[in-house]
Amino acid sequence: MFNLDSIVRKNIKVLKPYSTARDEFKGEATIFLDANENSIGSSTLKWYNRYPDPFQLKVKDKISSIKQVPIENIFIGHGSDEAIDIIYRCFCEPGQDQVIICPPTYGMYEVSANINNVDLKRIPLTKEFQLDLPALEEAIEINTKIIWICSPNNPSGNSLNRVDIEMVLNNFDGIVVIDEAYVNFSRQRSFVSDLKEYPNLIVMQTLSKAWGLAALRLGMAFASTEIVGYMNKVKPPYNISQPVQTIALEALEEIGQVNDMIIFLVEARKQLEIDLLELDQVTKVYPSDANFLLVQFSDAKKMYHHLLSLGIVARDRSNVLLCEECLRITVGTEKENDSLLSAISTCPI
Numbered sequence: 001m002f003n004l005d006s007i008v009r010k011n012i013k014v015l016k017p018y019s020t021a022r023d024e025f026k027g028e029a030t031i032f033l034d035a036n037e038n039s040i041g042s043s044t045l046k047w048y049n050r051y052p053d054p055f056q057l058k059v060k061d062k063i064s065s066i067k068q069v070p071i072e073n074i075f076i077g078h079g080s081d082e083a084i085d086i087i088y089r090c091f092c093e094p095g096q097d098q099v100i101i102c103p104p105t106y107g108m109y110e111v112s113a114n115i116n117n118v119d120l121k122r123i124p125l126t127k128e129f130q131l132d133l134p135a136l137e138e139a140i141e142i143n144t145k146i147i148w149i150c151s152p153n154n155p156s157g158n159s160l161n162r163v164d165i166e167m168v169l170n171n172f173d174g175i176v177v178i179d180e181a182y183v184n185f186s187r188q189r190s191f192v193s194d195l196k197e198y199p200n201l202i203v204m205q206t207l208s209k210a211w212g213l214a215a216l217r218l219g220m221a222f223a224s225t226e227i228v229g230y231m232n233k234v235k236p237p238y239n240i241s242q243p244v245q246t247i248a249l250e251a252l253e254e255i256g257q258v259n260d261m262i263i264f265l266v267e268a269r270k271q272l273e274i275d276l277l278e279l280d281q282v283t284k285v286y287p288s289d290a291n292f293l294l295v296q297f298s299d300a301k302k303m304y305h306h307l308l309s310l311g312i313v314a315r316d317r318s319n320v321l322l323c324e325e326c327l328r329i330t331v332g333t334e335k336e337n338d339s340l341l342s343a344i345s346t347c348p349i
């Protein structure tokens with residue numbers, strides 16, 4: 001049985017979080033002299049002299065109505081990367097606990113484990129880039145705190161089978177993180193609608209991909225009220241700056257435009273896959289539910305340098321497990337995709 005109290009680190013459980021001026025006074029007033037801000041302010045940027053809302057309530061309110069998730073089940077981080085770090089700091093005792101990742105997958109789960117001095121076990125995906133359930137079951141130990149699942153997965157691009165993820169959620173007594181950075185490009189149902197069913201579930205999403213706002217640095221984590229409570233205790237009080245909150249609020253109004261962009265990018269991905277498969281240089285294109293394709297060439301390194309010589313940068317994944325001779329290629333604009341295709345076609349085989 002999952003028991004949050006036995007999973008969370010003891011120091012975090014008893015942690016008394018920093019109390020901001022806005023924690024101590026939340027009402028209306030006309031003169032604020034409680035936070036040592038500069039009351040005059042910069043003449044050119046005069047709206048920025050006050051600290052931002054540490055609870056990001058306006059942004060959360062908007063996310064809440066878009067995602068149909070109550071505010072108390074939403075955590076906002078400085079990108080998903082901050083959420084990843086904070087999840088480690090809530091649940092993993094350095095030098096003692098361990099987590100499981102399923103490579104090939106997103107690199108930050110491992111980097112963040114290393115930064116936090118947390119042991120990490122790699123249970124590779126199958127050749128079809130799906131979870132290896134028997135191996136996962138075998139790998140889980142008493143000190144295994146987190147299983148990181150990325151779906152749609154980076155760098156393979158495919159979605160992991162929903163029933164397999166449910167199997168992990170139902171049978172693992174630790175935290176299961178599902179990174180859904182690319183979910184808007186797929187037809188899979190998000191796990192955000194299943195938070196009530198799974199007290200051990202954390203779903204991560206981001207404004208960096210489908211929303212087209214990687215420069216903002218805004219990542220979301222959805223989880224039980226208790227988990228979100230712990231994550232909020234650990235985060236720096238003002239982790240989301242005022243400009244980011246203001247711009248995010250504006251951006252979250254543009255849901256229609258974002259949906260059009262998603263439709264365009266998914267169509268462009270399908271077309272790019274078809275066009276790539278017509279080229280002799282391409283030996284395989286893996287099925288993708290994301291805004292990129294994992295493409296296998298007869299000689300990936302040669303292709304990488306050929307593209308680079310023409311000013312096109314792809315991500316060389318040929319040294320990554322199960323990605324032999326593969327480049328990861330982001331879907332570009334129509335013009336960029338055309339340039340890519342003609343560049344690939346001029347590479348001697």
Ligand SMILES: *Cc1c(COP(=O)(O)O)cnc(C)c1O
Nearest residue numbers: 079080081106154181206208219
């Ligand atoms: C791009 C990406 C993210 C986004 O991270 P941010 O810090 O929110 O920009 C998260 N997870 C995966 C798997 C990604 O590929």
